[in-house]
Amino acid sequence: MDASGISPEDWAEAIRLDRAPGLTDVDAVMSTLVSRAARAQRRTIGFPAATDIDWSRTQRLFTRLFNNVGDPSTAPSGEAHTNSLEVEVVRWFADVVGLPQNDRWGYVTSGGTESNIAALRVARDRYPDAVLYLTHASHYSIRKTANLLGLHPKDVVVVRDSWYGEMDYGHFEKLVARYKGRPAIVVATAGTTLWEAVDQTDRIETILDAYGVMRRHVHVDAALSGIPLALDGTLGLGAGSPIDSIAISGHKFLGTPIPCGVVVMRDSVRVSRGEHITYTATVDSTVLGSRCGQAAAVLWAAIAMYGRNGHQARALRARRVAAYAVERIGSTGWPVFRHPDAFTVVLQTPPLSLAAEFGWVLSVDGDYCHIICMPGVSHEVVDEFVADLSRVVARWAVMAECRTRPQNSGWRAVGAGEDRVLSG
Ligand SMILES: Cc1ncc(COP(=O)(O)O)c(C=O)c1O
Known part of the structure; x- marks a missing residue:
């Protein structure tokens, strides 16, 4: 029996699909999912999803299909999309991270992973012969992306991290010295998964400069800490920033009711702007084709309700x-x-x-x-x-005390070769 009061057997029975249509209580199953999640929320404190925003005003969106297929700047035909809100969302994020008005591009993704894939795809197109540097603390999506993009394992270099999760810059420097003849794609993290460490992009820049690695793309995986650090002004792509692209998650700091994310970058780093697709009347610049229109709408609502x-x-x-x-x-x-x-x-x-x-x-x-x-x-x-x-x-x-307590204290000593059960 779990906290919702439904035994695993009853739950398995309730969701079985191989029965006549109409015999399953869909409402009860949906209600149980929500009440289980709500009940577990208070003590689920190991995972980074905010729970303070009331999303009830966005609920009605989920009664219709909203499909933001294609580049947000090229609205698909019809009204079943939220492209205009997506454009606003991307503009807000680009403003918050300080991207110049005339050199910015981005879109709303399905989450931090897709944001990383989108940015690293651009970086790879820019420097197909690059070495990709990541750290031991990088999110697993970075290794997965390297693999998806077909990078050779020898071109993917893992930098050591310190005990508190930040890049070991000494080790990074050694690796840059070794590969200094090659372009570099460096993935820094702003908010590593275990320690929430933030890699310092100015130190990364100094090292790349010192070894003359000017053909480079610095990407920041800021899935967790991107919004708060950008709002503080400590993370950004403004004048003088060495960062080219940034990945942000929507369901972490904002706690959106669906997984989503945002990727923003300098428009000038893009080699390809995507193919025009006639039948959708859009440009195919995104990793996915059909994209969740509700994601852009809930992000827009979070921005509209709270502001900077x-x-x-x-x-x-x-x-x-x-x-x-x-x-x-x-x-x-x-x-x-x-x-x-x-x-x-x-x-x-x-x-x-x-x-x-x-x-x-x-x-x-x-x-x-x-x-x-x-x-x-x-x-x-x-x-x-x-x-x-x-x-x-x-x-x-x-227990520790008990190991050394004399037998006549009323506790049986517990030690090697003895009874391991504590008893009075
Ligand atoms: C640093 C970092 N990058 C990327 C991701 C992947 O995000 P998502 O699960 O939204 O794809 C996470 C998620 O935990 C993360 O913490």
Whole structure:
């Protein structure tokens, strides 16, 4: 039985499709999906999706097809698309990252992965003989993209990262020195998946300059941190920026009700502008053909409802909660770390019972795990988490103490070769 009150057997029965049409209770299945997700939301704090925006005003969009096929600047025929909103969304993102008015291009994607594919495809077309540099902390979509684009494994170079997830610039320099005769496609990350580390593109630029690698494309995978850092003015493609393209996710900081993303870049880095497709009356410049029109509309709504200031305030509030989480977790003595301005709070992986018994859904990578204080995670949720963490850690402390306690204390000692069950 899960938290929604439906046993796995009942659920399997409810969704079976090999019965006569009409005999399945579609409404009940839909309601259960929503109530399960809503119930789990409070304790699902390991994944970066904001939950503070009320999307009910966009619900009616989902009663129709909206297909933004083709380049957003070339509206497909008919009215079943949201191209005009997509153009506005791309303009807003391009403004926020400081792209010059006369040198910008982008579109609304299906998520961070497609944004990365779109940008790296442009980079590869620009420099087909390039070496692609990524780091150990790069998102797995970067390796997948290299593979999809048919890059030879020998042309994909992995730079070491530091223990806190940021690029090891010393190692990057060694690799650039080795391949300095070749163009470079460098993928920096703004908000790595575990640590939310931000690679410094000015240091990347300095190293490329030092080795005379002028034929280069610097892409920033900013799926998580792109919007907040751009709003702070610390990430951008304005005058003097070494960045050529940037990938941003829509369902992370904005928490859109469907996965989506945005890719923006300098228009001048594009070698090909796409083929004109007669029967759709559009230009095929995007990775996908048919694209979700609702994605552009919900992104537009998020911008219209909050504006720059509203989103900056959301980021600020979330960072305050993250700082509070570090303080509270630290006060229990449990090892904890956070990059400045990050939503992510990294901690030593706690006992498994925190998930199994208390239902906390964390993102775990061996010895480390994280919680992400995205907008929507409250101080109260952090307090609940810390209370449960303290409980499970206290049990460990009792166990540790028990190993050394004399037998007559009422506890049976637990040690090598002895009974491993604690008993009073
Ligand atoms: C740094 C980074 N890049 C790319 C992605 C991929 O985004 P999506 O899952 O939206 O395709 C993620 C998602 O977690 C990410 O954190």
